[in-house]
Amino acid sequence: MIAKVIVDVPSSQTDRLYDYEIPEEWIEIVQVGIRVIVPFGPRKIQGFVVDIVSESTFEKTKPIIEVMDVVPILTDELIQLGEWLSEQTLSFRLSAYQLMIPAALRTKVKKEVHLKTERQKISKEILPLFEKENKIPWEQVSKNNRLLKVIHQFVKDGFLEITYQVEEKGKKKTERYIKLASTHLEIEDIPSRAVKQKEVLSYVAQHKEPISVQALLDATNTTRHVLTTLIKKGYVQEIELEVYRDPLAGTNYERTEPRSLTAKQTEVITPIWESLEGEAHQTFLLHGVTGSGKTEVYLQSIDKSLRAGKEAIVLVPEISLTPQMVQRFKGRFGSKVAVLHSGLSMGEKYDEWRKILRKEVQVVVGARSAIFAPFTNIGIIIIDEEHETSYKQEEHPRYHARDVAIKRGQYYKCPVILGSATPSLESYARAIKGVYNLLPLTERVNNRPMPAVNVIDMREELRQGNRSMFSQVLLEKLRERIAKGEQSVLFLNRRGYSTFVMCRDCGYVATCDHCDISLTYHRTNHSLKCHYCGHEEKMPNTCESCGSDHIRFFGSGTQKVEEELTRVLPEAKVIRMDIDTTRRKGAHEKLLTAFGKGEADILLGTQMIAKGLDFPKITLVGVLAADSMLHIPDFRSAERTFQLMEQVSGRAGRHDLAGEVIIQSYTPNHYSIELVRTHDYDQFFKMEMSQRKMGLYPPYVFMVLINISHVELTHVINVSEKITTFLKRQLASDTVVLGPVASPLTRIKDRYRYQCMIKYRNESGLRETLREIQQHYIREMNQGQLQVSIDMHPYIFI
Numbered sequence: 001m002i003a004k005v006i007v008d009v010p011s012s013q014t015d016r017l018y019d020y021e022i023p024e025e026w027i028e029i030v031q032v033g034i035r036v037i038v039p040f041g042p043r044k045i046q047g048f049v050v051d052i053v054s055e056s057t058f059e060k061t062k063p064i065i066e067v068m069d070v071v072p073i074l075t076d077e078l079i080q081l082g083e084w085l086s087e088q089t090l091s092f093r094l095s096a097y098q099l100m101i102p103a104a105l106r107t108k109v110k111k112e113v114h115l116k117t118e119r120q121k122i123s124k125e126i127l128p129l130f131e132k133e134n135k136i137p138w139e140q141v142s143k144n145n146r147l148l149k150v151i152h153q154f155v156k157d158g159f160l161e162i163t164y165q166v167e168e169k170g171k172k173k174t175e176r177y178i179k180l181a182s183t184h185l186e187i188e189d190i191p192s193r194a195v196k197q198k199e200v201l202s203y204v205a206q207h208k209e210p211i212s213v214q215a216l217l218d219a220t221n222t223t224r225h226v227l228t229t230l231i232k233k234g235y236v237q238e239i240e241l242e243v244y245r246d247p248l249a250g251t252n253y254e255r256t257e258p259r260s261l262t263a264k265q266t267e268v269i270t271p272i273w274e275s276l277e278g279e280a281h282q283t284f285l286l287h288g289v290t291g292s293g294k295t296e297v298y299l300q301s302i303d304k305s306l307r308a309g310k311e312a313i314v315l316v317p318e319i320s321l322t323p324q325m326v327q328r329f330k331g332r333f334g335s336k337v338a339v340l341h342s343g344l345s346m347g348e349k350y351d352e353w354r355k356i357l358r359k360e361v362q363v364v365v366g367a368r369s370a371i372f373a374p375f376t377n378i379g380i381i382i383i384d385e386e387h388e389t390s391y392k393q394e395e396h397p398r399y400h401a402r403d404v405a406i407k408r409g410q411y412y413k414c415p416v417i418l419g420s421a422t423p424s425l426e427s428y429a430r431a432i433k434g435v436y437n438l439l440p441l442t443e444r445v446n447n448r449p450m451p452a453v454n455v456i457d458m459r460e461e462l463r464q465g466n467r468s469m470f471s472q473v474l475l476e477k478l479r480e481r482i483a484k485g486e487q488s489v490l491f492l493n494r495r496g497y498s499t500f501v502m503c504r505d506c507g508y509v510a511t512c513d514h515c516d517i518s519l520t521y522h523r524t525n526h527s528l529k530c531h532y533c534g535h536e537e538k539m540p541n542t543c544e545s546c547g548s549d550h551i552r553f554f555g556s557g558t559q560k561v562e563e564e565l566t567r568v569l570p571e572a573k574v575i576r577m578d579i580d581t582t583r584r585k586g587a588h589e590k591l592l593t594a595f596g597k598g599e600a601d602i603l604l605g606t607q608m609i610a611k612g613l614d615f616p617k618i619t620l621v622g623v624l625a626a627d628s629m630l631h632i633p634d635f636r637s638a639e640r641t642f643q644l645m646e647q648v649s650g651r652a653g654r655h656d657l658a659g660e661v662i663i664q665s666y667t668p669n670h671y672s673i674e675l676v677r678t679h680d681y682d683q684f685f686k687m688e689m690s691q692r693k694m695g696l697y698p699p700y701v702f703m704v705l706i707n708i709s710h711v712e713l714t715h716v717i718n719v720s721e722k723i724t725t726f727l728k729r730q731l732a733s734d735t736v737v738l739g740p741v742a743s744p745l746t747r748i749k750d751r752y753r754y755q756c757m758i759k760y761r762n763e764s765g766l767r768e769t770l771r772e773i774q775q776h777y778i779r780e781m782n783q784g785q786l787q788v789s790i791d792m793h794p795y796i797f798i
């Protein structure tokens with residue numbers, strides 16, 4: 001038999017299947033989806049088995065050297081998906097598969113074989129291995145073909161298990177448990193004076209499940225000594241059981257019951273349920289205003305899926321994966337839920353992934369990469385806040401989770417729900433065309449009003465002599481809330497607000513020596529940092545250009561706002577939430593809990609407070625500078641501004657108290673800001689679509705961005721020109737090829753950067769043409785000199 005293997009060498013030449021012979025004694029063990037070690041030239045390398053065939057087309061094939069997994073870590077479906085993904089994103093299949101497995105499996109970790117059962121159940125052949133301990137190192141068996149075969153069978157039967165020991169400081173992995181020994185000695189045999197022994201034994205006997213040693217000692221109020229005697233006499237047995245590193249251990253999730261749906265919710269959930277029950281894939285766009293009860297629709301759709309014996313994947317943006325958000329799912333589905341996000345340690349991620357693989361959970365809530373959860377019977381896939389750009393991965397493979405969701409939805413013939421109060425233009429356009437099924441939820445639950453929005457013209461404020469960052473109205477309203485004991489949220493858009501250092505005398509701005517970008521001031525260690533290459537230097541005392549000591553940092557980060565706030569509103573208690581105050585694990589939760597308990601009047605923060613917040617006492621939302629994002633040179637800047645303003649506004653008045661929003665802006669008449677006043681998404685969509693049509697941007701066309709970089713400027717220009725000429729010759733006449741032009745960020749890490757852009761409607765041969773470009777520059781790229789990166793549906797243009 002021949003295994004087709006994707007080898008662990010990320011380069012274009014090796015991005016194909018290699019044939020390896022499966023040694024006779026491993027025929028049963030080598031399966032599709034496991035990893036193997038194979039000879040590759042003079043080296044031994046890892047690879048994924050993606051297919052097994054009876055014969056190779058090659059005359060000579062080398063045999064597999066070693067088997068790395070006993071159970072497949074990639075399902076057949078994921079293997080297919082990886083192939084598709086690499087075609088779509090023009091990346092290596094290897095990278096696609098590595099995306100699908102947890103990092104713990106990609107690093108060098110200790111592997112062990114664990115005994116999961118009583119010794120009697122396993123054969124004599126391997127019994128001696130487990131004489132001393134219930135586990136042995138994997139190396140002890142991996143090279144022995146005969147043993148491996150036996151082990152494989154026991155793993156299949158569930159008596160043994162292979163685990164990866166991701167060691168982490170201060171984290172428990174296993175705990176000692178006590179259970180009744182299978183020898184069945186009678187309790188009466190214990191001498192009557194050994195009261196304690198009897199007591200402990202009967203306690204153990206009453207429990208069907210093993211009890212942790214500590215719990216047992218606590219419950220029976222005994223010492224370890226009594227227990228040891230019982231173990232020695234053979235009444236009870238001490239075993240080691242794995243405990244998952246639960247990042248949320250100790251959190252008690254309050255159970256929630258399904259609510260009876262409103263008429264509107266019923267209307268939108270019906271077609272979703274029909275799709276689920278009829279096993280007919282459909283993509284739904286759930287367009288529900290903030291507070292319209294989308295989450296309840298998700299929950300009851302998931303419930304439907306679980307009742308049908310199927311699984312569910314829920315994606316939420318990384319930044320809204322807060323404990324509050326997790327609570328909503330754990331509260332309804334308890335331990336059936338696994339959570340995957342970037343805040344987890346490598347070991348924790350591995351644990352959650354394993355729960356999915358072992359089918360111990362049926363629901364996954366996670367950020368982008370959770371879309372690859374190795375479920376095999378998916379009943380529904382939900383993408384909340386579908387307009388969020390974080391669903392697109394900005395490194396190879398540059399995939400969009402929405403595309404992967406739909407692909408998997410087609411495979412499992414299940415519904416995919418894209419939910420948002422402000423859908424992306426691309427999705428809404430597709431819904432209107434009928435490609436997606438549009439489900440509108442236009443009102444808030446129980447007819448609560450949408451918050452009233454007041455846009456303040458900050459130019460006018462300035463004219464009236466108000467030089468502070470707070471308008472008169474906003475200050476007044478903030479005071480009002482403090483007096484009434486209600487809460488406010490102040491939002492500052494982080495983007496476009498770097499704190500740069502400038503000389504007041506000559507205008508010199510401190511920039512990075514390796515990148516064409518200004519350095520950012522960091523207060524904590526009084527230094528300047530480049531956010532692109534990590535270069536760091538001390539904050540200068542004098543200007544490098546003119547020697548003046550009038551060198552200061554500018555910009556207004558959240559820290560500055562906080563300072564200003566304490567000056568103008570000394571009575572206000574403020575909680576600040578930004579990257580700095582939430583860096584430590586659990587800090588995010590702590591701050592939110594404190595705010596929820598009413599320990600502060602004002603929550604001041606960046607993007608991370610724009611979504612998910614649902615506190616009854618928030619009645620005022622203030623946006624300090626709505627247009628900070630509007631002037632970023634990106635065709636989506638108006639869309640992002642509108643989406644963000646709507647999301648932030650949505651935090652106010654979600655419960656009994658009515659909400660109010662103050663938006664401060666220097667361009668109050670821009671449609672993306674003005675239309676937030678009426679919460680008019682449809683009108684915004686119309687206006688923005690006409691802009692896109694004029695400028696020839698998505699969704700009217702598809703785009704491809706090609707970035708070319710090299711340390712020598714002349715070479716970058718040379719290659720960029722060649723690529724552009726080639727594209728113009730190859731592509732259809734109505735396709736637009738723009739460039740080459742210098743990228744907005746012309747130099748990063750001493751490399752010059754140029755780009756060219758393709759806008760197209762129909763291009764059947766596009767991928768082949770782009771592959772040709774990749775192939776052409778293979779050698780130069782492998783040498784690490786040149787980089788040509790291709791982004792199929794770009795979101796970032798710098």
Ligand SMILES: Nc1ncnc2c1ncn2[C@@H]1O[C@H](COP(=O)(O)OP(=O)(O)OP(=O)(O)O)[C@@H](O)[C@H]1O
Nearest residue numbers: 259260261262288290291292293294295296445650
């Ligand atoms: N059927 C229902 N009956 C009563 N209350 C409900 C119902 N559905 C949802 N709610 C409540 O209404 C509020 C808003 O619902 P939810 O948070 O699900 O809205 P959403 O559309 O997800 O909002 P957002 O997009 O702003 O996060 C919540 O407090 C929720 O508990």
Ligand SMILES: [Zn+2]
Nearest residue numbers: 512515530533
């Ligand atoms: Zn730099």
Ligand SMILES: [Zn+2]
Nearest residue numbers: 503506543546
């Ligand atoms: Zn100067």
